Amino acid sequence: MSAPPVPWRLAPRFVERIWGLKRLGPLFPGVEAAGEPIGEAWLTAEDCPLATGPYAGRTLGEAWREMPRESRGANAGGEAGFPLLVKFLFPAQKLSLQVHPDDAYAARHERGPGARGKTEMWHVVAATPGAEVRVGLEAGVDPATLEASLASGAIEHCMRRIPVRSGDTIFVPAGTIHTIGPGPILCEIQEYSDLTYRLFDYNRVGADGKPRALHVENALGALRFGASPAGRTRPLVRREGPLALSYLAGCRYFAAERWEFDRPVDPATGAAHFDLLIFLAGAGRLKAGSGAQDYRRGETWFLPADLGGYRLEPGEATVLLRAYVPDLDSLENCLLAGGFSPQEVAGVVFR
DSSP: OOOOOOOEEEOOEEEEEEEEESEETTTEEEEEOSSSOEEEEESSOTTOBBOSSTTTTSBHHHHHHHSOHHHHOTTTTTOSSOOEEEEEEOOSSOOOEEEOOOHHHHHHHOOSTTOOOOOEEEEEEEEOTTOEEEEEEOTTOOHHHHHHHHHHTOGGGGEEEEEOOTTOEEEEOTTOOEEEOSSEEEEEEEESOOOOEEEEOTTOBOTTSSBOOOOHHHHHHHOOOSOOOOEEOOOEEEEETTEEEEEEEEOSSOEEEEEEESSOBOOBOBTTBOEEEEEEEOEEEEEETTEEEEEETTOEEEEOTTOOBOEEEESSOEEEEEEEOOOHHHHHHHHHHTTOOHHHHTTTBOO
8 A cells, every 4th residue: 555645855955047036034044055046946847856754755757747636636637847946036137038938839949858938927026126027019010110119229118127025926828028126126036938039138148157048039030029918927816714825827738825823724626637836935844654854944845736625724924825736717707706706817827
């Protein structure tokens, strides 16, 4: 008889970026860059090691390939690789102006296992005054206008500026031009892809002293003009006992919620999907079956779809993101049944 499923914690992988920070507190107070700045903490990379649970010492990719479909959940059970990439971003400078392709464009123009598009969302964990992102094009910007602004170096002025503060969520579908300014710390939830086309990079050079590569032709080819759901979402908030739950965003690839609580809560996983719990603040105990483990901010936990009920006992007021692979019809019906209007649901569910 196989052992019952349990939650397990993933160890992050820190990635150097020219635009990153030297210190990553408060999420990772002990982490400092020895060389180049650290721009990203990859929380669910396939090569992230598992720190606890039955696959401890193995990588997430190895565990995903070996675990039973019941633990993966019905919505992602057939995926060959782990379907969600979750990161923390730590920008000390502007990122490049960039575009991620959709799946169809990536399949036509890229090769190998990385030929997948990238739809993503950002949740603002913290932000300094004046922090902003730029997402999408201003009304009326067409290809000719964009290319002229690119040639003159004024392309940023063609993009929509969005001031951000802690708690905001930004949805960035594939094909959207975007950049992140200095000041926010973001949690990014996305398709499992690292495919980025840089359109403009402020004439920066890399660690080798050479200008960083641009991908202008592909960026312009992948960019979508016209109406788009890109931008700040309108979260739907409800209370379930001690739990304040906010539905942040959902699309065919991922859905995300924000949970806040200062007393014990008793959620459950279901057969449809595994859960990722990304702790943004607080500390406490995560109990499942006869076991219990400590959690704290900065950690990411995988909860198998067949785990069932579990308990979160906060020693400190806790804030976390719950991410999963949804069935959009089920998600939409759940929100409508919860009393939200079709117009409200359309602000967080994107088809």
